[in-house]
Amino acid sequence: MTRKIKDLSYQREKIDTPDDDFLNLDWIRKGHERLIVISHGLEGGSDRHYVTGMAKLFRDNGWDVLAWNNRSCNGEMNKQRILYHHAASYDLRTVVDHALEKYDYQEVCMVGFSLGGGQTLRYLGEESEFGLPDRVKKGMVISVPCSLPESVDTLGLKGNAVYEKRFLKKLKLKIAAKAAQYNDIDISGLDDVSTLEVFDEKYSAPLHGFKSRSEFYVYCNPFPYISKITRDIMILNAINDPLLIGNCYPYDLANEMPNLYLETPERGGHVGFAQAGEKFTYAERRTLEFFEGSTFRIIED
Template sequence: MTARLDTSPCPVPKWLPDRHSQTLYAALAASHHRIAFVRERVQTPDGDFLDFDWAGPGLSPNRVPPDASPAAVAIPEKVAATRWMTAHDWQSLPTLSETPALILFHGLEGGSSSRYAQSIGQYFRARGWVVVIGHFRGCSGHPNRLARAYYSGDSEEIGFMLQTVRARLPHARWHAVGVSLGGNALLKYLGEQGAAAGWLQACAGVSVPLDLVAAGICLSQGVINRQLYSRYFLRTMKKKVLEKASRYPGALDVGRIAHARDLREFDDAYTAPLHGFRNALDYWNRAACKPWLAHIAVPTLVLNARNDPFLPEPALPGPNECSDSVLLHQPAEGGHAGFPTGPFPGHLGWLPQRLARYFETQR
């Protein structure tokens, strides 16, 4: 049994001629529709918390519900969620068994304000879906409580987040999308669970670094990858971790973390030891989702542009490496988590439309 392979193009504009321009423009400048959310905070079994940003029929992010006061539900930080969820909000959401629902897992240092999350969220919400963005620890605008954070292979956390939203709307027809790091964790979870994840209608991984060793080496080499992308991620990652160090004296190697020059050095100093791995290479090998693609039983789209600057094309899986529940879509262009299209100034409409087509037709 093998996966299907789709190589049809993403029609990126000629004025974005290469992988870097497609990636950076989509992440930093491309036009997109905006969406506001209502936030729920969920306590985790280990004493931490996760923030879920909800949108859907019946939810009014900019209107205070009758069971609360403006001060009680206000979120002071500048995030895509405008207020906290109340009991009245849960009563307002649809409970019909045919209600379509989508949870999105963001990429490294992403969240509900990320352009891809905004674009996907608005597209599906406008079509009557319930949409929720599940934030990994420390990515919602609030520092998490523990010294640990999040990592690419945390399928246990994915399972907790999925069961949380399922418990909120148990009769909905749930779908899941993971972008980049979030996609790796989601696909690994789907492979580990096999048929047990069959309550999900369909899933998708977008621009997933399926082979974390190849991706990690790629991002740690070359002027643009090392000096631009890695520095961009490290800027916020270091800040968060060094803030944790002030709360957990002696638990973190502050010197190594502060002087990390690329993701390998950062993962060696922080991500690997804090999450049970020997070093970055051990982490990348054990957390990668690629070996799990053959065990996925839920209909799943795996979308990777062949010019993604974060993952070398030879590291992309072939049909014989995946189960027949998987559709591999590998267009030649699109960059990383971007897929911009249209005449200048362009837009991000292609990606949510591609996801919707797969969810509707599995093609």
């Protein structure tokens, strides 16, 4: 059962992208000097419980909140031909640059879930190529497929059919809507697509300019960017996460990088980490602890 986060409201802002598209940003602004930027997972949005739970905890502890929605997510189809993917750090960069240009935040920290974690790792790891604002201090990624090609393979496992079915249903609706915008997108046979691998081969890869899904996955893989990160970064990946395997648990990098903190608890699932009798998840609490290194308060509804 999905938990309900009460007493939380956003203020929406629509911003333009450099390629004449738009992004929907959901704010909680209280005039604080610290900002947390939250990036959601595949086919998620700022309304997902794992985003709103994180937003509420940080709001209650002296942070402004910016939960952004990837192109086409959370109810509004974008204009351009492309949708979004694990490597869409260019949109995350647009979001952060906008926030820092508009408001005088002294500290910005980034948190990303699953796909949003991949985007966050890539954004932080592209510092040598695109630069990184000094006010961006730390990053936290949760249930992140650090090694995307390996993670994708787990979706074919029998126990993960529920994830694949849910993602595929939403993506099929989305590609049909995109075909209504661009009539050269061929959706004949869309109903017969039964796996994400086939969907990515037929739609995701070519839509974003790749020859094959394997080429697409290699490009979107955040793993090569982790070693390039200079800011403090924490990876929280549960051992029992059904979508993670192999280098999704980068122990060797954690041993080599003094700024990389890797936590791999036995339990937590995929974007779960619920604790019995607790209002906030372990992931939410751990993120706040990592970002500010102090105690925090829980405000009851």
